[in-house]
Every structure is written in C-alpha cells, then in structure tokens.
Amino acid sequence: MTHHLDGNVLAGALSEVFASDVTAARGRCAGCGQTSPIAEAMVYTDAPGLVARCAGCDQVLATLVDAGDRVILSLAGLTAVELRR
Amino acid sequence: MLSAGPTPRVDTADWELVLRDETGADHRWSWDELLALGVEDVTVDIHCVTHWSRLDMSWRGVSLDKVFEDVESEHEFVMAHSYGGYTTNIPLEDLLDGKAWIAIEADGGPLDPEHGGPARLLVPHLYFWKSAKWLRGLTMMPDNDPGFWEQYGYHLYGDPWKEERYW
Amino acid sequence: MRARPAWHVATVTETRQETPTAARLVLDVPTWPGSVAGAHLDVRLTAPDGYQASRSYSIAASAPAAPGTPGRVVLAVDEVPDGEVSPFLVHDVRVGDQLELHGPLGAFFVWRPGEDDRPVQLVGGGSGVVPLYAMAAAHGAAGDETPFRLLYSVRTPADVYFADELAALAGPSFTLDLVWTRKAPDDRPGPVGRLTRESLAALTVPADQRPRVFVCGSTGFVETVAAWLQELGHAADDIHTERFGGLT
Numbered sequence: 096m097t098h099h100l101d102g103n104v105l106a107g108a109l110s111e112v113f114a115s116d117v118t119a120a121r122g123r124c125a126g127c128g129q130t131s132p133i134a135e136a137m138v139y140t141d142a143p144g145l146v147a148r149c150a151g152c153d154q155v156l157a158t159l160v161d162a163g164d165r166v167i168l169s170l171a172g173l174t175a176v177e178l179r180r
Numbered sequence: 181m182l183s184a185g186p187t188p189r190v191d192t193a194d195w196e197l198v199l200r201d202e203t204g205a206d207h208r209w210s211w212d213e214l215l216a217l218g219v220e221d222v223t224v225d226i227h228c229v230t231h232w233s234r235l236d237m238s239w240r241g242v243s244l245d246k247v248f249e250d251v252e253s254e255h256e257f258v259m260a261h262s263y264g265g266y267t268t269n270i271p272l273e274d275l276l277d278g279k280a281w282i283a284i285e286a287d288g289g290p291l292d293p294e295h296g297g298p299a300r301l302l303v304p305h306l307y308f309w310k311s312a313k314w315l316r317g318l319t320m321m322p323d324n325d326p327g328f329w330e331q332y333g334y335h336l337y338g339d340p341w342k343e344e345r346y347w
Numbered sequence: 348m349r350a351r352p353a354w355h356v357a358t359v360t361e362t363r364q365e366t367p368t369a370a371r372l373v374l375d376v377p378t379w380p381g382s383v384a385g386a387h388l389d390v391r392l393t394a395p396d397g398y399q400a401s402r403s404y405s406i407a408a409s410a411p412a413a414p415g416t417p418g419r420v421v422l423a424v425d426e427v428p429d430g431e432v433s434p435f436l437v438h439d440v441r442v443g444d445q446l447e448l449h450g451p452l453g454a455f456f457v458w459r460p461g462e463d464d465r466p467v468q469l470v471g472g473g474s475g476v477v478p479l480y481a482m483a484a485a486h487g488a489a490g491d492e493t494p495f496r497l498l499y500s501v502r503t504p505a506d507v508y509f510a511d512e513l514a515a516l517a518g519p520s521f522t523l524d525l526v527w528t529r530k531a532p533d534d535r536p537g538p539v540g541r542l543t544r545e546s547l548a549a550l551t552v553p554a555d556q557r558p559r560v561f562v563c564g565s566t567g568f569v570e571t572v573a574a575w576l577q578e579l580g581h582a583a584d585d586i587h588t589e590r591f592g593g594l595t
Contacts (some may be wrong), residue, residue, distance in 0.1 A: 099186070099566065101590045102404045106452035107389040110352040116454035134264075134455035135588065143229055143309045143329050160333030162346035164290030234396065 102136035102147055108159050115178060119148055122173040125156030133157075133176070186198035188263035188314045192298045197282070198317040199247065202255045209247070211298070214282065217246040224304035226311070227340035240251055241281035241302055247318075257324045260271060260301050261317035268312050269336065270303060272320070279305055282315060305344070307338040308325065355379060355448045357420065359440055366506045369425040370437040371407075376448065379418025381411030384485035385457035385478045385561070385589075388420070388450025392432055396476035396490040398552040405478035405563075405589075406451065407509065420448070425506050456561065458482040460489035465559055467499040468552040470572050472542075472564025473506070476592060479563055480509045487516045496522040498550050498557075500542045500568070503530040512574060524550040544575045554580030563589040 106118045118134040127150040136147040136156055144160035149172070156172035170176065199207040209217070213334040222239040247347030258275060261269050274280065283302040284291060296313025303310045309329055330336050335344040361373035370547035382388075391401040404422050426437040439447070450562050456478060458467065467486075469479040476499050488493050501507050507525070517523050526546060531537045552558040560581055562572050569590045 099590070100403075101456075101588060103387065103453050103456055103589050106387070106454075107352065107401070107403065107449050110449075110452060114289070116452075119454040134453070143334060144332060158332040160329070160346065162333060167346065168527055169332045230398070 099137040099139050101147075102132065102134040102138055102139065104161065105133065105136075105145060105147060105157075105173075108161065108166065109168075110147060112168060117176070117178065119177045120176050122156065122176040124149040124152060124154050124156060124175045125172050127152035128174075132167050186264065187293050188264050189293055190298055190314065195298050195316075197247070197299070197315065199251060199319065200319040201251050202253050202320045202322070205249060213322060214242055214247075214299070215284070217241075217242050217313070219284065220281075222283070222302065224302070226304050226308050229307045229334070229345050230337075233340075234335070237286065239281065239283045239302055240285035241283035241299075243278060243306045244275045245278065246283065247282065248272075250336075251320075253320045255320040255322050257321040259319045259321055259327060260312040261319065261326065262312050263314040265330055266314070266328050268301075268310050269325055269330055270310055271324065271337075274303060274306065279303065283311075285343045305339075307335075307340050309334060310338050330346060351380075352450050352452050353378065353380075355450070357446045357448050359442050359444045359446065362440055362442060365423045365508055366425075366556070367422055367495060368437070368506075369508065370440075370446055372422045372424065374420045374422070374446065374448075375417040376420050377412055377417040379409065379412050379420060379450070380410045381418065382406050382420075382451030382456040383454075383459055384481040386451040386453050386481075388422075388448050388452055390422075390432060390436065391447040391449065392435060392561060393447070395443055396550065401449070402430075402432040402525060403452070403591075405481065408484060409451070423474065423477050432450075440509050456563070456587050458485065458559075458561070460491040460493075461558060462571065464493055465557055466494040466496070466509060466552045468558040468559065468560045469495070470500075470547075470551065470562045470564075470576075471497065472500045472568035472572075473502070475499075475507060475562075475564030476508050476587070477563075477567065478511060478589060482561065484512065484515050487518075492520050494520055494522075494552070496524070498524045498547070500526040500528060500540075500564070502528050504532045517531065525549070542572070544578065546577050547572065547575050550577075551576075557585065558581075560586045561589075562586060563591070566590045 109117045123130045139146045147157040154172050158169045162166040197209045197343045225235045227233045258270050261296040282299050284299050299315050301312040301315050355376045355377045356377045357374035360375050362371050363371050367369040385404050387405045389401045393399045407423050408421040410419045424436045427433045471479045526542050569588045
C-alpha cells in the first residue's frame with residue numbers, strides 16, 4: 096500500500112502559516128465526528144500535495160499544496176479545530 | 181505521484197469502466213471488453229508537476245477515441261473518477277483525436293497498483309496529475325467543475341508548456 | 348520552552364555509522380533554539396536544477412545556541428532504499444557540508460520533565476527509537492524520577508541505535524527491555540521473534556498504573572502495538588503514536 100505517515104509530519108509546512116503548532120491541536124472530522132489531534136491523522140505525502148485523512152473514517156480532513164511563493168491550505172474536512180493559546 | 185490515500189488493489193476480473201453520458205446513462209466495459217477495443221503502443225513524454233519530465237516513455241493502452249466512439253454528448257467536460265475516490269477534470273477535446281489513452285502497460289509490463297494499475301488515464305500533453313491512476317469512471321459534465329487537486333490548489337487545466345501548476 | 352520553528356543552515360561536524368543501514372550526523376546550527384525531547388525537523392535538499400525534496404527526522408539530541416557556541420543537533424538517519432533524501436544523508440554527506448533544516452517541529456509527540464508524574468512507557472521499533480531515546484536522555488539529564496521504561500523491538504544487536512547511550516541511562520528510574528526479532532546477542536542468548544501481545548504485556552508498565560505511552564516505528568508496528576495496548580486496557584488518549592513510513 097501507499098504508506099501514510101502521522102499528522103506530525105505536517106508540522107513543518109503548517110508552521111509557516113500558523114503561529115502555534117497546529118499538529119497538537121484537536122480537530123473534529125466532518126465525516127464521522129471523531130475528535131482527535133491533527134498529529135494522529137493519516138498523512139499521504141506521495142501526491143501533488145499533502146493529504147491528511149481521518150484515522151477513523153478516511154475522510155479527507157485537510158490538504159496542503161506548496162505553490163512555491165504560496166501555500167494553499169484546505170481544512171474543509173474539519174468542522175472545528177481547537178487551538179491552545 | 182498522484183495518490184491521495186491508500187493504494188487501491190483492483191483485480192482485472194473485478195475491474196470495470198463506467199462512462200456516464202449527459203443523459204445519465206451508463207456505458208460499461210469489463211477488462212476484456214476494454215482490451216477488445218484495441219490496444220496500441222504509445223511512446224510519449226510525461227511532465228510531472230514537481231518539475232521532472234520523462235521523455236519517450238513507452239506505454240500500451242486503449243485510445244479514448246475508441247471509448248467515446250458510440251457516446252453522443254453535447255457536454256464539453258469530463259470528470260475522471262478513480263478507485264479510491266480521487267477525481268480530476270479534463271475538457272473532452274483533450275481526451276479525443278489521439279491525445280489520450282487508458283493505459284494498461286508501461287515500460288513493457290502491466291501497470292502495478294503503485295503506478296495506477298490495472299488501468300490509468302494517460303493524457304501526456306497535460307501535467308501528470310491529470311493522468312488519473314486507478315481509473316474506474318468517466319462522467320460527462322456541462323461545466324468544467326474542479327476535481328480533487330483542482331479544488332485544493334492545482335490549476336483547472338494544467339498545461340505544462342504554460343507552467344499551469346497552481347490556481 | 349516554545350521555540351518558534353525557523354529555517355536554519357547547519358554544518359555537518361561528525362558522521363558515523365549508527366547501524367548497518369543508518370548514520371549518525373552531528374550538526375552545528377548557529378541559530379538553533381533548542382528543542383523538546385521527541386520533536387522533529389525537516390531536512391531540505393536542493394538539486395542543481397532547483398528540485399527540492401524534504402523529509403522529517405526525529406531529533407536524537409540537541410542543545411541551543413549560546414553566545415560563542417553554535418547550537419548542536421544530532422540525527423540518526425536510516426536509509427530508505429531508493430529514497431530521495433536518506434541515501435544522501437547516510438552515504439554522501441561529509442564533514443563540512445551544509446544542510447537546510449526547518450525546526451524544531453511538533454508539539455504532540457514530545458515529553459517535558461516535570462510536566463506529569465505518571466509513569467512513561469516508550470515502545471520503539473527499529474529506527475523509531477530515535478525520539479524515544481531523546482525522551483529517555485532528557486529524563487536522565489533532568490534527574491527526573493518519573494518511572495520510565497523503554498521496550499525496543501530491533502532485529503539484531505548490531506541494529507540497536509544509541510546502544511551505549513541507552514545502556515548508560517539504565518538505572519532506578521529507567522528500564523530498557525530489548526526484543527530481538529532476528530538474532531539475540533551471543534553472550535545473552537534469549538528468545539528471538541516478533542513482538543507479541545503477550546510479551547508486550549509482560550514488558551510494559553501495566554494499564555492500571557495509567558502510564559503515558561509513546562509508540563514510534565513503522566506504520567505496521569505502530570498500528571499493531573497501539574491496538575494491543577488498547578486491548579490491554581490502555582486508554583486511547585494515553586497512547587501517543589508516531590509512524591515513519593517507507594517514504595521514498
């Protein structure tokens with residue numbers, strides 16, 4: 096199978112756009128409603144961008160495309176993200 | 181280069197291509213029926229969006245002209261669907277006139293699952309993310325709706341000569 | 348310590364073979380802010396044509412830069428055959444070479460001294476021991492008395508990462524258990540074979556002590572161990588996982 100990694104590997108790319116570490120944040124999956132740390136999502140990197148899927152139901156939680164001078168981020172599969180101050 | 185989830189494992193005995201036309205009617209081909217349309221040798225250059233190109237790569241596949249031969253459509257766009265849920269949008273004219281194939285072999289052997297087997301789209305004049313792996317269906321669309329990566333940042337068309345990578 | 352991740356230029360000051368397939372790299376990083384045990388960083392390589400590839404590696408040890416002293420980062424990199432980054436780091440990097448780093452990264456799979464007095468169980472497979480070694484070393488350096496236990500599943504004695512360092516850490520508050528999957532040491536013959544649920548149960552802090560558990564290894568290893576831990580009564584929230592994965 097295509098190997099997936101943990102949401103931990105998103106930390107580098109997300110740190111360029113968020114002030115705090117988002118991988119430690121919990122998010123709610125828009126597919127199954129499960130709430131879990133972004134770090135526990137399944138991340139597929141062998142793709143045109145990074146794809147984070149819910150470890151519970153496989154729903155695409157987030158995508159991140161590195162467009163050189165821009166980063167295009169989708170959090171469309173997360174109904175909410177809890178960020179610590 | 182195009183996977184966005186677990187690699188689907190599809191046996192050719194279970195494989196099926198479904199082409200949904202603008203009336204919603206489905207045209208279906210089993211693996212053997214697809215091959216019976218005629219498999220041809222194709223040698224083309226491919227261009228990956230991550231800056232590499234591979235020249236003179238040898239493939240074998242079925243021309244999409246054969247697949248669309250008996251399908252009447254006023255719709256000008258196609259959404260390709262993959263086993264595993266991935267989609268990509270392509271104008272119909274980019275799939276016809278000898279410009280695109282359903283590839284079943286590369287470099288002299290069957291396409292393995294990691295490379296999109298048993299069958300993938302091969303649209304060499306567009307960036308390679310448009311050449312959907314694990315092809316299972318083609319749906320005619322009236323509008324150029326974005327596919328998976330096109331929703332998430334990639335270019336709606338993807339011409340490598342114009343470097344149409346991102347939005 | 349909450350260091351904001353940044354890009355750094357590192358200079359390789361030492362390379363050595365860590366295991367038959369892995370290298371240890373010691374790096375001078377003048378701008379390094381230090382890192383929490385368990386954190387990782389991204390190494391970015393740029394080819395002459397501009398193509399870039401980056402991969403994440405756990406930080407085995409690090410020290411922040413101080414006036415007059417560059418920061419220091421220690422990595423242990425396992426070669427992924429046909430990989431884009433690891434073969435270069437294992438075979439081609441030389442002392443004096445410069446590397447681009449982005450980090451420190453990750454606030455999830457980390458351990459800080461004094462944060463929690465529950466016991467800690469570490470479970471590592473193969474090169475997945477690297478961030479767990481960092482935690483055990485931080486625990487030792489802080490003189491933290493939280494009970495720590497590391498279960499390390501590894502092929503043969505030659506494949507053990509940080510073998511001397513781990514042996515030196517063993518003591519009243521740190522227990523090291525090794526499971527040999529291919530070959531046991533000649534001088535300490537013992538069972539050889541894959542980790543089982545029974546050996547996991549026997550060699551880890553029991554669930555009724557509510558340990559915080561950190562599991563790192565290949566995807567298959569982590570998923571198997573995490574499922575067994577839950578069957579053994581550990582709460583899902585107590586199990587932190589980090590997979591590394593056959594990424595080429």
